[in-house]
Amino acid sequence: MKFTSTLALGIALALGGVSIAAAPAQAAQEEAKERKFNFSEKARPSLAELQKAAQAGDQAAFQTALAAAQAAAQNNDDRYVIAQFQLNNAIQTNNEDGKLAAIEAMIQSGGATQAELPTLYSNLGAIAYNKGDYAKAAQAFKQLLQLQPDNKDAMTNLAAALSQQGNPAEAAALVEQRLQAAEAAGETPPEGLYKQALALAYEAKSPKAIELTRELIAAYPTAQNWRDGLMIFREMRNPTGDANLDLMRLMRAANALNGERDYYELAEAANTKGLPGEAKAVIDAGVxxxxxxxxxxxxxxxxxxxSSKVEQDRASLPGLEKKAMASADGKLALATGDAYYGYGDYAKAAALYRAALEKGSIDANIANTRLGMALGLAGQKAEAEAAFKAVTGPRADLAGYWLLWLGQKA
Structure with a gap:
């Protein structure tokens, strides 16, 4: 992340006994207004020399005059205008260290107006951040928030600086606060804000990260966001076996499989589980x-x-279906439902999952998850929703992602 400063200070001095007209940073006021300064008699000659050196563009003379003026300064106005000269020179010479020193001098001078201070702190924070001085940047953004508690950019920028200092938890809380404020105002937060909050929560290993993946996907349901969200969920919850298979199936349903690794992982998992039809279908889809x-x-x-197993496997399904329906428990019905699901026969899969639930002796949460999957892919949204909502325990979060997908399905 790189912040952009908004400095645009112009100075027009009329030394010799009258006044100085100053145009503070454009972002700090609607229009430049003439400002009267009360220079000390001791500083006036030095200010005149400083103005002369600035106009001549003579850097050596300017630095000499700057040191002399700083030494001669007696009051806030003296110090403030000297710092303005210093800042203009730093801008003209593209001196980032000079900009920082000048802005800090303007703030510390006591001569900056309340209207100017927010812009000064904003620029101080931006320049410090871009230079890698995150502590100084964080302090500047905190000062800005004291002046403007509702400044959304300051809140986001402070979060970035805190994160760079190794404090992702505090940073995440700040960005989440901005998200909540936007939602409370009836606004859809920018996608980038969701992603920043998610990245910070994930870095902090906060359980909030999983909730944020769902919020991001709900607001911006792109294939990339689906994949990123599900991968973060997987890294944080480490689902294995059947749970990981169903997560990868969701990635496929959301058109979020991306590249050879994803397709291979799902196809290999299906084939290992004895679902050759699904494995072949995944590879065909990838091609x-x-x-x-x-x-x-x-x-x-x-x-x-x-492919070598598909013909025999598919031919065996009617017989397995018959045995499953006659079985005392639901184990064969669940396995046969999985096979039909792999071949895309979601109606038969759903019927077998229902039978498995009725017969029992199986993991009801697996069966309800897959019943919801089959019904959702078959277009039976209300029934699918009921099945997903019946899932409890460790699978509940995964079912929640499937519910999110279901709500986005046309």
Whole structure:
């Protein structure tokens, strides 16, 4: 992240007994207004020399005159205008250290108006941040927030500086505060704000990160956001086996599989679970999306393995379905439902998942998750929602992501 400062200070001095007209930073006022300064008699000659050196563009003479003026300064107005000269010179010479020193001098002079201080602190924070002085940047943004508690940019920038100082938890709380303020005002927060809050919460290993992934996906349901959100969920909760398979299936349903690794992981997991039809379908989808090259050894071998089993596997399903319906428990019904799901026969899969739930002796949370998946893919949204809402325990969060997908489904 790089902040942009908004400095645009211009100075027109009329030394010799009258006044100085100063135009403070443009962002600090609607229009420049003439300001009267009360210079000390001791500082006037030095100020005149400083103005002369500035107009001549002679850096050596300017630095000499600057030191002399600083030594001669007696009051706030003296110090403030000297710092303005210093700042203009730093801007003209693109001297970042000089800008920082000048802005700090303007603030410390006591001569800056209340209207100017927010812009000065904003620029001080921006320049310090870009130089890597995050402590100074954070302090500047805190001062700005004291002056303007509702300044959204200051809140976000302070969060960034705190994060760079190794304090992601405090930074995350600040960005979340801005999110909540926007939502309370009936606004949709910018996508970048959600992402900043999520990145900070994830860095802090906060459980809030999972909630933020859902908020991001709900507001901005892009394929990339779906993938990022689900990958963060996986890294934080570490689902394995069936839970990871169902997470990858959701990634596929949300069109969020991205690249060879994702397609291979899902296809390999399905094939290992004895679902060759699903494994082949995933690889075929990857080829169609031009995301994978099926002639590569890993995909070629996996496709050959799955394809060799498909005909026999599919032919066995009617018999397995009959046995499952006659079985005393729901284990075979659940497994046969998985097979039908893999072949895209969601109606039969749903019927078998319902049978598995009725017969029992299975994990009801797995069955309800997959019942919701099958019904959702079959277009039965109300029934799918009921199934997902029946999921409890460790799978509840995963079911929550499926519910989010269901709500976005046309």
């Amino acid at each position: 169609a999306a031009k995301a994978i090259n099926a002639t590569q050894p890993a995909f070629k071998d996996l496709l050959a393995s799955a």
